[in-house]
Amino acid sequence: MMKGIRKIIWSLGFSFVFLCGCQRSNQDTYWDYEIDFGDDQSQGIMRLKKSNDTTQLSLVSFDEGTFILENLEIDGAELSGDFSLYGKEASLEGSFEKNNFSGNVKIEDELFPFTATKQSSELVLIDRSQIKYILSEDDLAELESNIDHTGLIANADREGYERGERIYSSNCINCHGNEEVEGSIPLSTKFWEQELKAGSDAYSMYQTISRGFATMPPQPILTPKEKYDVISYIRQKYLKEKEGEAFITSTPGYLAGLPKGTSRGPETKPYQPWADMNYGNFFINTYELVDEKTGIERFHSPRPVPYPDEDYLKNNFAYKGIAVRLDEGDGGISKGRAWMIFDHDLMRVAGGWTGKGFIDWNGILLDDKHETYPRTIGKLHFETPVGPGWANPKTGSFEDPRFRARDGRAFGPLPKSWANYKGLYHHDDAVVISYSVGNANVLEKFDLEYHGKDTVFIRTLDISPSTSMLKMRVAPIDLKVAIIGQGGSLSNEDGFVMLNVEKKKPANVKLYIADADVDDFANLATSKVTPEKLQKYITETGSRHYPEILKSTITKGPDKGAFAVDLLTPPFDNPWASRMKLSGIDFMKDANKALACTTDGDIWLITGLTDDSNELTWQRIGSGLFQPLGIKVLNDEIYVICRDQLVVLRDFNGDNETDFYESFNHDHQVTDHFHEFAMGLQADNEGNLYYAKSGRHAREALVPQHGTLLKVSKDGSKTEIIAKGFRAANGVCINPDGSFLVTDQQGFWNPMNRINWVDGKGKFYGNMWGYDPPKDSTRVAMEEPMVWLDMEFDRSPSELLWVDSEQWGPLNGSLLSFSYGFGKIQLVLNEKVKGQMQGGVIDLPGIKFLTGVMRGRFNPDDGQLYACGMSAWGTNQMLRGGGLYRIRYTGKPLTTPIDLKTTTSGITLKFDSKLDPTNAMDIKNYIVKTWDLKRSSKYGSDRYNKQVLAISQVELQEGGKSVKLFLKDIKPVDVMSISYDISSINDMSLKGTLQSTIHNLREDNSL
Template structure:
């Protein structure tokens, strides 16, 4: 319909031209998959080979936009936390605010700055210096923070109530009685906006028209029948000198000899243009005209007053075109017709569970980055994956004999999505725009209608208020989680920047879990007080689980079983007055060195995963890797849990996953941006049951006299009974406004308590071990290390981490230990160890081991690089002069390094955030001394 080209921003202009012609060559030279070349057997991700984030052929991206500083003639209060940035052809663009149903802005020239987190890290994979997108080009038209349409008389104020702070901005969609966003239809190079005002359905086709290098904007409407008049706010000019309406065109004259014009492309009975207060250009649809379906088109332009005749030329050009909203019922043309074929990389069957890598479609015909976040499955075993850049891919061939995967692009333009679900073979995603339901009306393999299933969960302008997760319960309702508005990244459009111990004031859903009704029309707070929750859902029982991110008010990584009304301890996201005094305890805590960044959970509802059947699996971003979660139930209630690492090679962070209903195996996606031990930027993996015997624990229990651990294999009695094969320790955390927590003994002093194992006992079936441990008490964290053999001479050397929320008496007969004498279990005759930790050598080698074991290596490089790290490199650190965040300097001597380990928030290096937990009570003085020696060796 219109010539389409984009200038994303000045540095990319030549790049886009090259990408455009490359696409032409690919499309003409690759007509089917056989002509695309060989199957990709190993993924290759090179930044220099990627096309720009914004694709010339696709008409929109969803983003936020800060349009507060467009110039003197534009409204000052103009932010859009979620909007469609639409390409209108010939370097013309508009931003449609899907919350307020308005054109926030329209402009020409360059596009918006590619600076949000997904965009800025698209080529520079570990760049976290995100900003709020702003207009790069020449602004022409804008409206302020009020509804774009209203039934009856227009009100030029925000009808939404402030959700979190009386002085703070309001967020979220308009009240439903005013209007609602339905979704966007993609029709070739065009989009059709679909929304409702009052009870009136409206379809809008945005566009542009050109004449003699001048551009005007077009808005064509199909308006359904209404029982009252309607009003459209088309433009706002804040410094008008005067205004007039002539020949169905409004003219607002302003300073610097400029004029804004809004006109009817053709006469329409009962529809008129008005200027209110020499400021607001409106289109009035009379009650008579609104009583039946009607169509009309607007043309909008800004230019010099002396060149008003240019507007006449643009009007004539618009009138010469056939302006009508495309037919949307049959679907649009396909954007992506090519298939990318990859071959899965299978791991050897040398353990109970193998980690296969499903090779990503890199490279691909569109030179598109592919950073997988989540995966979901259709009933026939096909997969849908969603990427951080906002794409949805459909994958076929998973689990077939040759493992040749066929990747097909399905949708694009989403706003930093992190979740995907498939319900009755229909795809849903959750990103900052809300929950989107996809429709492929013509069954050509490309989504035609991006339906707004629900956007009730408010989204603020805070860049770290992630839309982190979504799960579906068996009753059809959805649970979504959002990060708290973390005090990181750029200054935002929040009216009042309120410090809340690591947080800013975001929306009322920041740092919470919300329940969305099965029709998407209702939302309720379900649980609050989180920092950055990720979710899991038992697909049959409806059990909701979650993890959270260590940080301010969150001392370590927890796993929770969540009930309605729970509060998990972060005051800034309590969303209650007063803040609850009691905090719901988690199922279990996980130490920072084991999992410093938890992600989602998956319940294995398959009977094809061996010892993992019917178990919860916890996914770790930071480790990365998978944990088996054991639950110790007391009186039918889940009292406490434990985690055990599922061994394997995990090439990228593990964030979200799903069970394939055909092969019954677990598939997991993830990508690297923040600190992680991963080697690759992204991966889609399969945890596959090989049939080999599993050495993972299958059950644990906490009792007054000790700890029970059960396995699926018969164990060797001699090695089980040797108490030298065990180490037990415990500690508490402190929940404070500081980032994370050190380790504290039960008396509150820093450190960890070593507990003696008086005796170790093998159960009658030789699959259970009971450790007699004195003084069992409620405690936030326990760690049991064990090393023994099975009856088949396999070695089990592992650790179990768990929380003790409740201690109960042991029924040894029922547990399979009939020979254990309860009275003598903890008597002095069994005492053979003193429980004291042996001294460690203070050497460079030991310091290097500790640097890796405690996870320091994930955040601080030792080779001078900064890529993928959230902290400064330690190479050359020792005795160097360091600039701090408060603009003072310090010498990084041994005292400074020790202070940074124990009190990391006291002196934060310039350019970094206070994101390091304290190792107070975690590391002994000797261990800290060894780490300092290692850091000193890196400066030689």
């Protein structure tokens, strides 16, 4: 019971705060403690600290956090204190005996042993006089002479450990690496296996970081606190349990030997990379517009699952919101003070606001929060309702004709005959939005003026002649609105100020919108000059937004095995603080160049992939897009799949930067739900494009596109659903025969991760919370996956890719699966039996990445695989925010099977090398296990009907390269794992585990 409770608490990041009790001693004491929860132990430091007339007892754990006791009582040798654990009353009681403490933690009626040993106060002195640092003490900044090393080390905690992990992943890992990925500099210390020659205690490591030693340069960019944070991480992660390491703990005796000081250095900057990034002057996302003081309170439906639909009919969501910064200044939209949002589903300005912050940054790909979306913060000066911004040009009505979901909300774009979003021009600091209303073309630009202390929002519109009169909602009638220019006039109608545009005449107008209490507003507007013509932003050349060209090096991996992994490290240290979470890659015709997108909306041009220079250049050519998760280059035109649209990047002046973000297709039905990513982008031979759209996590679908494979016609004019019933489909692969492969993730109605072979149209792939599911919830009504992927084998599969490269030798023509969850690549051995695709997966040896892997492409010039990845939602590989890798086949023998055959008599595995008959035919060198899964509305599935299959015989076939395992009890099963430990005739170890799914058994005609 306790273990389950603790896991919930730790995962939620709770901390427990307890007030002080009675005084026990006149000095602080430190104790190493352990709580025995049976099959789980908690370890840390118990700190007894005196402050004035009170004493505070805290339990500090690097694994779980800091806990401070409440109602602390110390009576002689007896100690007690109370606390609350996940809503349950708990207490610590025990007694001191010399240098030991023993007692129990009581949670309700259960007792768990608690023991602690007092840390030594014996003075520990370390001689560092013979260490030859790069810098002398005189070379250091003045602040270093007065640092409170004792306090910084003594107060190490879980929060600092986590900061240290981030610092290590961004500053240290490239050179030092970790246990899975080798560092780029061979002489850099491998902390988990090598001795630290300048000392491994905390203060010695601080001196090494500050002053440099041997090949380790000084790190002046880190504050003292940050240095001790990363030291804490290295010591706890790599040194504490290292065999043979003389681990020097930071006891009171050790701390007493350190230099004394009173300063802890400058404050460390808060970790908020989502708000620090310069996204440019526009940023597309789903936003809710609210006034910070008077807005609707946030509300999310509580459990049980599926979560009920919220009543959001009164909420002002811009589901495809283009937020534009209006005030001048550096830092892009996140550093602005005034903004407007254009909703390109509805061609409306959703509202305008001012404040000291842009948004609250809530969102899975912003501040990592689930089940939420970003909201505006500050003062909302005006807004328009969720509905068409322009009246129907044929009828004059504002009635919303779009798809209406069961919760009453309408989603998706207006009919193209009514209004059609064309794209966005980015010219210097100006953002010009292009769309049509009926047969009139509209260009619109936003600006801002100040009238004393008052804010005046400005909309400038260029409108071509229309065959009908046009009408647009500007703002509620209780605001002040004025107009200058030609071809338009204002009127009041249905509670709104309306812009009316004359029939068959062009219009060039400027609208002023301000609060009702702004003085002299009429004079303000009439004193203005003629509105500017917006066409100039299309025809004239603007300056570059991102003139800096960044460089990085290629770190070649060792050619020890069949595969070598080269690190093509992105420029994390860039002028825009872009997080470089790479989510898609493709090559230009000149394959020395590639395009990559990031989840934060950037597009990067990368040069230097194949020219043997070992140096890459990175040019930021686009920004501000809505969660790009796939990119495709067709005839050197760059297509990017975003959550709100499929964009083509247009460069008009030859500087590579995007001048026009053309909306190639925006049929996307976007809701507020955090989980509905648009994943991957592929093109068939005719030029049609494909992507997958995820469903709503823990919720039933609202729109037909939730959980689907989608096809966009080659001219971008229409979208059709190819398959449905997916939960979280991370990417698409087009098979040589024109069918598809789509992965899916374990969850509700998904007992395990899936690799789906999608053939034909309209089929259902299992998620009963998808849109319009079949009435039959059994497996009979769904398409079975090609492979069920156990969570222990791959936590989260992303996209698949066919090998199309002679450079990959025996694997040319094979199928690969990228693992986002575990940062690896798997070989997919597939077969078709009785019309059903099935197969197995096995890890490619020697490949492990710093991030989860999202997408990959084979370079047509060098024939090698280039893969990109990131760390965002659930992955085990969180060492870097993003990564780019080149995976080279070295030509050395493969150690994995390259083919799999399933028959009524057993399993045949084919290898690339001849097998040693002695151990290959030894039954003891194989283990075959099977189990089934149960599909239900529950999240995932346990393993059912677990068996170990008896192997009756092993036979070598195909000239000694194949081994057949004869299995008497073989039958169709959800999951089979085959572990083997054999060798080739050249004494090369062949060891691994293959996991497969069997739907049908091929008749064995050889028997």
